Amino acid sequence: MKAELLKRLREANDYVSGQQLCEHLGVSRTAVWKMIHQLKGEGYEIEAVKNRGYRIREIPDVMTAEEITSRLKTTWMGRPCLYLERVDSTNNYAKKIAEEEASEGTLIIAKEQTAGRGRRGRSWTTPEDVNIMMTLLLRPKIRPEHASRLTLLMAMAVVRGIRKVTGLEAYIKWPNDVVVNGRKVCGILTEMNTEIDYINYVVIGAGINVNQQEFPKEIQDTAGSLCLVLGRRISRAELTAAVMEALEGLYEVFLRTQDLSELYQEYNTMCINCGHQVRVQEPENEYIGTAEGINEYGELIITREDGVQTLIYAGEVSVRGLYGYV
Ligand code: ATP
Numbered sequence: 001m002k003a004e005l006l007k008r009l010r011e012a013n014d015y016v017s018g019q020q021l022c023e024h025l026g027v028s029r030t031a032v033w034k035m036i037h038q039l040k041g042e043g044y045e046i047e048a049v050k051n052r053g054y055r056i057r058e059i060p061d062v063m064t065a066e067e068i069t070s071r072l073k074t075t076w077m078g079r080p081c082l083y084l085e086r087v088d089s090t091n092n093y094a095k096k097i098a099e100e101e102a103s104e105g106t107l108i109i110a111k112e113q114t115a116g117r118g119r120r121g122r123s124w125t126t127p128e129d130v131n132i133m134m135t136l137l138l139r140p141k142i143r144p145e146h147a148s149r150l151t152l153l154m155a156m157a158v159v160r161g162i163r164k165v166t167g168l169e170a171y172i173k174w175p176n177d178v179v180v181n182g183r184k185v186c187g188i189l190t191e192m193n194t195e196i197d198y199i200n201y202v203v204i205g206a207g208i209n210v211n212q213q214e215f216p217k218e219i220q221d222t223a224g225s226l227c228l229v230l231g232r233r234i235s236r237a238e239l240t241a242a243v244m245e246a247l248e249g250l251y252e253v254f255l256r257t258q259d260l261s262e263l264y265q266e267y268n269t270m271c272i273n274c275g276h277q278v279r280v281q282e283p284e285n286e287y288i289g290t291a292e293g294i295n296e297y298g299e300l301i302i303t304r305e306d307g308v309q310t311l312i313y314a315g316e317v318s319v320r321g322l323y324g325y326v
Contacts, residue, residue: 183224
């Protein structure tokens, strides 16, 4: 209800009378007044003028379920949206509620994450209330060995979202990072629960550095944020909604084709490694080659220095630029 009120006020861009709001939402004037009061408490600047109604003046970077929902243009992805004040990891929480029958498309957002994780037991560190920490729950009817393709879809959705909301040239560092100006602004972690040939659920977590101003020493040479590049703060809710919108479209194409045959060309235009020399780091092995791009199965094609082509699959592999992170 509050989401609908926000949407109406934002889209009107002018005063909306109390009467119109009551009719639109099907509630009393007192109920409208109470919601306006709550929104002001959350940081929204809403003017109330006699005989004219309400007008939203400042749309701050509020990150609540209502703010996100009011911006969603999806039919099912990101719905419902659950907002948590504090959690160990949004992926852990999503896995827990997936066991309790939460529906496909549920989105978990946290204000503070105390034990965010990356791949291979690495950690994802982020201060509270400036960045996006989100996890999406899916129940795809695909084979378990194809689930890591979903990481690639999320990376594409984040790139599309960043480009749309900020105009910045974001790129993917295969398979699971998004970079802007050569710095990592997003990490993605996909986890799943499966039977032998059946997926019970997949959770896709994405941490996006949006309005962070400084980074801890350990990552200050590789990490960056959108705000630092753009020079202004960005609405996290707007970006979250844009990512969900992009992902809904990509996911539907993926389910129809069961592979990336209709998406890999776009992925390759977004992939910063394409056409560049990379250092491939496998758990037991490291070598240098040229990244040619991904194929329709999401595998990265590497031409080794001796001319032999190898396909590498997400999972345990990292790629690095020869002289640094990308
Ligand atoms: P890499 O990105 O190094 O190739 P990876 O894809 O396996 O490896 P992830 O699992 O995506 O890495 O993320 C974990 C790593 O990201 C950490 O080891 C740390 O170096 C870095 N990191 C942690 N927090 C942040 C952050 N907020 N912004 C950017 N980088 C971060």
